[in-house]
Amino acid sequence: MARHSSSPSLWTRAQAGVLLVAVLVLSVPHQAESLPADAALPGTDASPAPAMQTMAAAPAARAQEADPQDVASFFPGIKGDLTKLTWAHAVNSRDLLAKSLNDSGIMMLEADVVLGTTPESPNQVPVMGHPPMNTSDLSLQEFLRSVVTHNTDNNATRKGVKLDFKSIGVYEKAIDSLKQNFAGVPDFPVWLNADILPGPVNSTNTPVDAARFLAKAKAEYPYLMLSLGWTTRWGKALGNETVPTAFAKYNEQTVKSMTDALDAAQITQPITYAVRAAFVANSLDELKMLLNETHQASGKATLTVWSSDETDIVNVAQLKNNILAIGKDRVFLDVGEELAKQLDLASSALSTCASVVTTLLACAMVLFRAL
Ligand SMILES: *[C@@H]1O[C@H](CO)[C@@H](O)[C@H](O)[C@H]1NC(C)=O
Ligand SMILES: *[C@@H]1O[C@H](CO)[C@@H](O)[C@H](O)[C@H]1NC(C)=O
Ligand SMILES: *[C@@H]1O[C@H](CO)[C@@H](O)[C@H](O)[C@H]1NC(C)=O
Ligand SMILES: *[C@@H]1O[C@H](CO)[C@@H](O)[C@H](O)[C@H]1NC(C)=O
Ligand SMILES: *[C@@H]1O[C@H](CO)[C@@H](O)[C@H](O)[C@H]1NC(C)=O
Ligand SMILES: *[C@@H]1O[C@H](CO)[C@@H](O)[C@H](O)[C@H]1NC(C)=O
Numbered sequence: 001m002a003r004h005s006s007s008p009s010l011w012t013r014a015q016a017g018v019l020l021v022a023v024l025v026l027s028v029p030h031q032a033e034s035l036p037a038d039a040a041l042p043g044t045d046a047s048p049a050p051a052m053q054t055m056a057a058a059p060a061a062r063a064q065e066a067d068p069q070d071v072a073s074f075f076p077g078i079k080g081d082l083t084k085l086t087w088a089h090a091v092n093s094r095d096l097l098a099k100s101l102n103d104s105g106i107m108m109l110e111a112d113v114v115l116g117t118t119p120e121s122p123n124q125v126p127v128m129g130h131p132p133m134n135t136s137d138l139s140l141q142e143f144l145r146s147v148v149t150h151n152t153d154n155n156a157t158r159k160g161v162k163l164d165f166k167s168i169g170v171y172e173k174a175i176d177s178l179k180q181n182f183a184g185v186p187d188f189p190v191w192l193n194a195d196i197l198p199g200p201v202n203s204t205n206t207p208v209d210a211a212r213f214l215a216k217a218k219a220e221y222p223y224l225m226l227s228l229g230w231t232t233r234w235g236k237a238l239g240n241e242t243v244p245t246a247f248a249k250y251n252e253q254t255v256k257s258m259t260d261a262l263d264a265a266q267i268t269q270p271i272t273y274a275v276r277a278a279f280v281a282n283s284l285d286e287l288k289m290l291l292n293e294t295h296q297a298s299g300k301a302t303l304t305v306w307s308s309d310e311t312d313i314v315n316v317a318q319l320k321n322n323i324l325a326i327g328k329d330r331v332f333l334d335v336g337e338e339l340a341k342q343l344d345l346a347s348s349a350l351s352t353c354a355s356v357v358t359t360l361l362a363c364a365m366v367l368f369r370a371l
Contacts, residue, residue: 068187069225075107083333083345092128094138101150104157113140113163115170126174131166140174141181151188160189162227168209175220191225192217193274197257199230200279201247207231214265222269227304229274235311249282255290277307277335281319304332307339316342324348
């Protein structure tokens with residue numbers, strides 16, 4: 001906008017004013033339903049994303065390019081609808097990695113990282129696998145090398161990766177090894193994921209140490225997406241126990257434990273919250289609050305809804321309602337095929353009426369300032 005050097009007439013200023021007023025008037029009836037403006041703005045030039053601020057410290061050539069960690073711009077085909085991102089799950093072996101890289105329909109590779117051995121490495125190193133596995137035919141290093149090579153050779157079908165770290169030990173080793181073996185910043189999305197706090201339903205799984213996880217990310221990769229979750233007990237883990245709905249949710253205290261941890265670590269990088277589908281269905285107010293209170297991500301934090309297998313009982317109608325209430329521009333959908341089909345989100349509007357209005361408002365303000 002600022003490129004236009006010719007001075008605009010008063011007439012165009014008046015026109016912009018009329019537009020602004022019209023948008024304001026239109027937006028009033030919807031305000032009550034909306035997330036606060038700073039939570040829904042898709043980043044105007046008034047509030048540069050923290051990722052972009054830290055990019056300035058990266059090699060100068062990169063500063064001019066789009067931020068490769070911005071998933072929506074890395075995959076322009078999804079047109080800002082984060083639920084359209086496609087996933088391969090548990091890409092923890094050579095065979096699955098080869099298949100996933102070769103599948104042009106897949107955008108993100110989700111994979112688990114544990115300490116273990118490979119036929120080539122008798123010493124324990126970060127390898128791809130899910131506990132209780134401690135052997136694999138694919139080390140994390142080899143996994144990443146393959147993705148880098150694929151992305152270099154196949155620009156049209158580049159992939160991003162979400163690495164799910166199963167312990168603080170493997171995470172710290174992995175980050176150190178990444179720093180040594182992959183100079184510079186990744187030019188594709190890399191998400192660092194872990195369950196860092198205890199969550200529903202009274203899960204007794206040990207979380208990954210929150211303070212250490214956040215401190216290391218901030219120190220070594222302050223521009224990468226943090227995918228942060230809570231431990232959960234649902235699906236198979238419930239056995240035949242029935243749980244009252246009041247417990248099957250992310251409650252206020254659970255949500256606050258996360259924002260407290262982020263505040264304590266003074267995190268400024270992009271954040272997505274990994275949330276289990278069954279609980280998302282019962283936690284709309286709490287999750288809205290969580291996104292609103294994530295000041296660290298400049299109001300641009302997102303959710304990534306995941307689910308396990310068919311033993312994950314989910315109230316599909318309520319889940320769909322809540323995803324749409326938060327907006328498809330704020331929710332990644334990493335669930336099984338069957339649940340995705342039931343949700344049938346493709347036919348729904350991108351974002352809530354409220355956030356569309358906020359976006360229009362932001363555009364009008366940018367325009368007004370540029371004139
Ligand atoms: C890669 O995909 C193509 C078709 O998309 C298929 O013909 C080929 O066999 C695949 N290769 C591997 C190694 O899976
Ligand atoms: C790997 O797991 C097996 C089976 O659970 C166990 O016996 C073995 O001690 C583990 N190896 C290491 C190095 O932890
Ligand atoms: C790779 O593709 C993206 C769009 O998909 C494009 O913006 C970029 O310039 C391409 N890079 C190269 C090196 O061809
Ligand atoms: C979870 O723990 C709380 C506090 O100990 C207890 O009151 C509640 O009944 C438990 N809920 C379930 C479903 O186990
Ligand atoms: C729940 O399962 C356990 C075994 O896993 C069984 O002993 C118990 O009878 C079951 N309870 C009900 C109410 O079905
Ligand atoms: C959003 O956050 C602001 C600032 O912390 C707070 O004043 C406001 O009440 C919050 N709104 C909601 C809906 O939680």
